[in-house]
Amino acid sequence: MTSVFEREIERGTGVPYLLLKKGCIRPSEQIDEILYANIVENKAYDPQSEGSRAEYIYNLLEFYPRREKIDERIIAYFCAMTDTDWGERQVFEFVRKLAQAGRFDKSELYKKFEYYAEEDMYNGMIGIADLLLIDTYKAVVYLARYFGMHITDGNSQEFVGQTFYAPYEEELGYAEATLSEMLHNEHDAAIDRYLSIARRMKRNKPSAPPKNLTTEEVIAVLEKTDTSNISEFVKLRMWTQKYASDADIQNLSNAFMEAGTAMKKKLIRLFRSRPIRVPARILFGSFDEIDDSSYRRNLCEALVPLKEPAIYDFLKKQYNETTKTCFIKACLKYYSEDKKTELLELLGECTIHDIHEILDDALESETLMKYPFYNDILRMLYQKTKCSVCRKKIIKQMMLHHSFDDNLYEEIQYDANQCIRRMARKR
Template sequence: MTEQYAYIKRQFFNSLKRGTGEAYLILNDNPNIDFSDIIIEGAFTNFAFDQQCEGSRAVYVYRLIKKIPQKDKIIKTVLTKLQVKRNDYWGLDQMCDLAVLFFKAGYPEAKTALYNRFEKNALEGYEFCGQVQLMEIDGINGALKVAESVGKKIFEENDWEDSWHIDNFQKKNKQLSVYNELQKAGKQNKFIDAYLKSIIENKWSRAKYKKSTKFSYELIREKIDANKFRVISVDKANDLSIQEVEKLATEVLEEKDKQRQELYLRFFAKRKFPFDYRLLLKIASGKNPPKTRLVEYAVDSLTYFSGKDIRNLALQKFSSLKNPSNYLNLLVSNYEKGDHQLLVEIANRSDNYEYIHSIAFGFIDIYKVNKTEDCKEPLEIIYNKINCGIHREDIVKLLIDNNVLSDKIKWEIKFDSNIKLRKLHTQVTKNGR
């Protein structure tokens, strides 16, 4: 293999791990290079930063599989691996999704492989997987198989199951009477009967809409006193009157307990502190007390203020800390022309996914407030390094808002692992941007 081929394959693998559409475009431009080993690795492993939030990348991977001559080899390898893979829930879930796509594309062996792996769920050391995919691939037969398998555990181990999976299956298969089918099968099978009884007793229902609670000083103080004040939106923080906000601000000035102080600052991260910001700056300049995120929330509370001393603290932290992610928001209201070079330097310090993900929050917050074409270089560096499709979506939207979306990224998002980015490509091209 020539050095050029090796470079292209490294570039392809880098894109695949991040989930960007560059991988598809590389395949398209290099039909003579065999990328099958890399695609197989991408099929086995969900490389997303937060797999639970992003979900399976099966559609993204399958698009790559369909593109190359080694398609049959890859499908056979993935199905073989699925049947023996013991754990890694998110990788297994992705492989089960791929099995569904293979089956729908005319590979009947995918159903056999999925059944074989599902049978092993009861074995020690095998992580449970495949129930949603089995029901999708084999309809009511798959649903009955799931009911029997899960029902066996309910019957023998006094376990339980709610009705979410069956109700979702029923919603997608309106021509069936799923509960009737379970009832009929349950008369002959004690495990299916146990499953049916459990899902009836544990009926899943979407939480009913509740009238939104209006936040007040009293409610926030009650939550702080109970150590239960965790999250509040900007809209909810704005429920409070100026007098109530000032009352909370007075209390935080007097508060000596650092953990309680943090709870107050969670509020002021979403609503501007009404007094002089020096207390906030003093906290942000100090060390984080044990078992608190006090400095982080002090920094977030300072996003509403501009001041030379705030900017100086930001510059000092940027230069003295290898990872200044906790201090990036100091620049939100103190950004100056040319600061994109500061952010470029910070973004170039590491390619580590954890590092890039940690600084992405601050970069996004800074450029949501500061509209400038100078955002292009630092945001593109993050885009080209991050394996979080959710942040990548935020970054692309900022590039569009500032009219600096490159043609390269515009075409890549058409094949991105993030479905919202794929839809965004359609909008961008439709609007001629």
């Protein structure tokens, strides 16, 4: 049961809550270590997308008799920490919640913020959110004054164009403009300096993929772009997906047909959701002609959106670790009852990374939805995914297809993902 507790707390499900509430887990040093490790390190699949687990584990500890020992260890970690990774941000939030509950001196939060600010000061830095959430307008005044006193020519651009309090209007109870006016009325020179810097226009706006490109321009960019320049390919792929016209797609497809090997390797990377307009048999031949694992992987990805049943047989023939998820997508797209055992085996062998990659295809498979078996797939995906954002998508489908039971409903009430908890309340 301990291994289940550890696995589920890393996934962020409600299972650890239920295990503690129902007495299935006894307090021990081993459980202490699991809880401590999940506070000092954010073990979410994608912390940037999923956010902090501090509230989740803080509330979980309310069911744990030895929470005081863990709190003491976290406070000691907080006082000594110097990094700014996702784990440290999570610890800062956890300790802020201790301070809000009167279990820790909140002045230590300000000291730790100043330590980090002396090292590297910027909008969105560690500690800002927690000071605002614990002291609201008092913290707004403190931070505006602090920044006004310490911003230098070297870091001033970090504060231009947006106030540090703009993302927290809802939590603070005031609109950004109102807070700016309130700060102006403080008649404080340092605060006024901060406001003048925050109101400046940004010199450089973040670049976005141009909406109006020609095939020739795309080819020209690709010719100059090294295959390792992932960011450039992401921009062009975004353009292909969102802005390219049908004529653009046809032109790029024609360019692929006429291109040499080097350009083929680059062009094929642009096609994911928008199908390349090249006959599948020609792509099959290209797979055999170009012995390059990255190209073959990208080509298989480009095959998936095409509507040709022969693609299923081709991808099955080429199945290996590199092309595995492409074949699973094809299996989902061309599902029939005779593929049930095969699909179950494939999904059973999926890693959490594989599940993350094939999830949308599974959830959106109109063919699969026609079968009662779809509910079993949803349950399997729910059990295997580690990402709470993916879990939210799965739960939404489970609710739509009435594949929920009381046990799962009880579980999602304690999920780390607040959107899932809200879905549970609306059920």
